[in-house]
Amino acid sequence: MARPWERLLEQLVHERYGMLVGWATLVCGSREDAQDLLQDALMATFSSRARFTTLPEAEQYVRRAVATRSIDAARRRGRERTAFATIAGHAPAPAPGVEGHHLPADVVRALAGLAPRERACVVLRHLEDLSVRETAGLLGISEGAVKRYTSDGVAQLDATLGGVTATPSESMTVQPVRRGGAPTEVPER
Amino acid sequence: MTDVHDLLARTHDALGASGVTLDDARRDALLTGIRRRRRRRHTAEALGVCVLVLAVGTGGWFGLTRDRAPQPAQSPTATADPTPTSAPTSVADATPAPDAPGLLPAVVMPAGTLESSTPGWVLTRQAPSYQTGDGEWSDEPTANVVDAVAPDGTRYRVLDLPVDRYVDLVRWDAGTTTALVMTSGPEGRVAARLDLLTGEVTPLPGLPSPLDHVGRTAAGDDVWSDEIDDRLVVHDGTAVVRELPFVRDALVDPTGTRVAGTRDGRFVAVDVTTGQVTELAPPTDEMCSPVGWHGSDVVVSCLGFEASSPVVTSVFRVDADAPGTEGASLGLPVDRLPTGRGWTLADGRIAVGHSLQVECTRGWGLLDPVAGTLQDVPVPAPDVPELSVRVQAAGDVVLVAVSRSCSGDATPLQVLRYDATTGAQVEIAAPPSDADVPAGGSSWATGTVSSVIASR
Numbered sequence: 001m002a003r004p005w006e007r008l009l010e011q012l013v014h015e016r017y018g019m020l021v022g023w024a025t026l027v028c029g030s031r032e033d034a035q036d037l038l039q040d041a042l043m044a045t046f047s048s049r050a051r052f053t054t055l056p057e058a059e060q061y062v063r064r065a066v067a068t069r070s071i072d073a074a075r076r077r078g079r080e081r082t083a084f085a086t087i088a089g090h091a092p093a094p095a096p097g098v099e100g101h102h103l104p105a106d107v108v109r110a111l112a113g114l115a116p117r118e119r120a121c122v123v124l125r126h127l128e129d130l131s132v133r134e135t136a137g138l139l140g141i142s143e144g145a146v147k148r149y150t151s152d153g154v155a156q157l158d159a160t161l162g163g164v165t166a167t168p169s170e171s172m173t174v175q176p177v178r179r180g181g182a183p184t185e186v187p188e189r
Numbered sequence: 190m191t192d193v194h195d196l197l198a199r200t201h202d203a204l205g206a207s208g209v210t211l212d213d214a215r216r217d218a219l220l221t222g223i224r225r226r227r228r229r230r231h232t233a234e235a236l237g238v239c240v241l242v243l244a245v246g247t248g249g250w251f252g253l254t255r256d257r258a259p260q261p262a263q264s265p266t267a268t269a270d271p272t273p274t275s276a277p278t279s280v281a282d283a284t285p286a287p288d289a290p291g292l293l294p295a296v297v298m299p300a301g302t303l304e305s306s307t308p309g310w311v312l313t314r315q316a317p318s319y320q321t322g323d324g325e326w327s328d329e330p331t332a333n334v335v336d337a338v339a340p341d342g343t344r345y346r347v348l349d350l351p352v353d354r355y356v357d358l359v360r361w362d363a364g365t366t367t368a369l370v371m372t373s374g375p376e377g378r379v380a381a382r383l384d385l386l387t388g389e390v391t392p393l394p395g396l397p398s399p400l401d402h403v404g405r406t407a408a409g410d411d412v413w414s415d416e417i418d419d420r421l422v423v424h425d426g427t428a429v430v431r432e433l434p435f436v437r438d439a440l441v442d443p444t445g446t447r448v449a450g451t452r453d454g455r456f457v458a459v460d461v462t463t464g465q466v467t468e469l470a471p472p473t474d475e476m477c478s479p480v481g482w483h484g485s486d487v488v489v490s491c492l493g494f495e496a497s498s499p500v501v502t503s504v505f506r507v508d509a510d511a512p513g514t515e516g517a518s519l520g521l522p523v524d525r526l527p528t529g530r531g532w533t534l535a536d537g538r539i540a541v542g543h544s545l546q547v548e549c550t551r552g553w554g555l556l557d558p559v560a561g562t563l564q565d566v567p568v569p570a571p572d573v574p575e576l577s578v579r580v581q582a583a584g585d586v587v588l589v590a591v592s593r594s595c596s597g598d599a600t601p602l603q604v605l606r607y608d609a610t611t612g613a614q615v616e617i618a619a620p621p622s623d624a625d626v627p628a629g630g631s632s633w634a635t636g637t638v639s640s641v642i643a644s645r
Contacts, residue, residue: 021207023201140549140576
């Protein structure tokens with residue numbers, strides 16, 4: 001008789017495998033590596049101490065595991081600087097007049113041009129909708145680093161694809177040192 | 190302008206609609222790998238160390254030609270002397286053990302060293318493997334050795350094993366020349382006895398495969414967990430003595446008379462002699478497991494989910510002598526809650542990991558269930574983001590294995606020895622230096638792969 005985790009894994013694979021591969025592709029920047037990365041994440045998820053009772057719980061854990069392991073995987077391959085330098089040097093020019101209609105392959109290629117932590121922060125913050133604090137905790141980096149990686153990552157996507165911006169989700173008011181004038185509200189980048 | 194969220198979401202949906210499915214080969218590999226890791230995790234938590242299975246080839250040491258027979262690291266004496274020496278010879282006079290890239294310096298073990306070892310000595314296995322420039326692993330480790338490390342830090346080379354011999358150290362009694370290990374068998378991991386003088390590995394008869402070590406009974410028998418057939422097996426070293434009702438996350442009490450764990454969603458204790466099952470606490474909806482014993486109390490840690498990541502949500506203790514009574518919350522600070530299997534020290538405190546974060550246990554400390562405190566013990570390089578810590582203890586000595594990866598990927602372990610009575614922490618195994626990586630390699634993937642602290 002199949003154990004509960006086996007039944008849940010089967011259901012997850014049957015119903016959500018395609019979307020999880022899509023998620024892994026975005027996170028690691030490579031369709032070729034995505035399935036391997038997802039394989040590792042599934043293995044880690046279902047061999048961990050956590051025992052899931054619902055499909056969404058299991059899927060969310062797998063998505064988190066994909067994100068954290070993508071950085072380990074990139075370090076292991078030693079491609080962090082190499083890929084960034086390579087892709088950045090060959091970044092395609094933004095397609096003129098095609099706002100909002102970037103091809104998936106172009107987006108994946110653009111993401112591949114980011115450093116692993118930049119890519120992880122962009123995807124976790126802007127697709128998974130994690131907060132700065134949650135992202136920092138998941139990746140084991142400071143909140144300041146999350147903001148920096150996210151900002152740099154979005155800027156790089158804009159440079160590569162053109163016409164990409166991040167909707168401010170958190171803003172802070174700064175008090176510049178100057179004579180007179182109202183405080184300037186600076187959206188989070 | 191395109192919002193990055195919308196861009197990523199559309200791309201995600203498009204990629205997800207591609208129709209890719211999990212092929213049969215990947216599915217089989219996934220199931221096999223998960224089952225293997227679940228068994229290994231249980232053993233790792235029981236041992237308190239991160240253990241690694243190497244994919245090794247065959248052959249000799251890097252750069253050298255050696256036969257495959259295990260080699261004792263000392264020359265046998267011409268005449269057998271049954272009386273152990275009172276102490277090893279002076280380190281200054283000791284002969285350096287043969288070296289290989291990635292190995293920690295050691296000396297040849299004088300006769301009688303193991304026999305004169307005391308609780309707190311440590312056995313380690315090193316099998317340094319490195320990553321090549323393209324991210325692949327070296328075909329085989331540079332060496333595969335077992336060392337005994339004395340409390341003063343002296344490292345004695347006990348065995349040179351064949352590079353393809355997988356051995357996971359499970360238990361070693363001080364003053365003895367054999368150790369309980371897990372090794373590879375036809376059906377998977379099998380329990381065996383390793384002769385530390387000859388290197389001979391002898392599978393224990395009658396035990397199923399695969400299985401995980403849980404602890405020892407008062408009679409000195411070993412308790413094993415068989416998650417395939419859902420049973421606990423008591424083995425005296427030569428035969429199965431009895432079977433016990435299965436509990437998950439089994440933890441033997443320091444007196445060796447009861448095993449705590451979960452059974453059918455309930456928190457129970459099993460008498461190791463009679464097999465009687467006693468429910469200790471009302472069932473909960475959370476995932477609870479025992480952390481450690483304190484007298485007749487069992488400290489329990491429960492996991493919940495926050496933002497779809499597991500977090501420790503409650504820690505309480507239940508009195509195994511008063512089953513059915515509500516557990517008493519320990520009231521620990523939420524940023525330092527115990528997780529994983531703990532080890533009860535001689536003074537009653539429990540050495541345990543804390544600060545669970547997705548797959549990481551980021552710290553460890555000494556839990557006092559009576560005072561309701563968890564004293565953090567800092568590890569070196571605490572700012573490493575992927576730090577993961579496991580503990581094991583005997584008497585007042587704690588063995589701490591630190592891994593710089595939480596994802597289960599192989600990284601060289603750092604092993605620390607902590608004296609709970611003095612607070613002194615000593616590194617007894619450092620990760621190999623990347624400067625020592627052989628030509629063509631980029632960094633070390635493994636160094637020390639297994640360790641166990643001598644008990645009794």
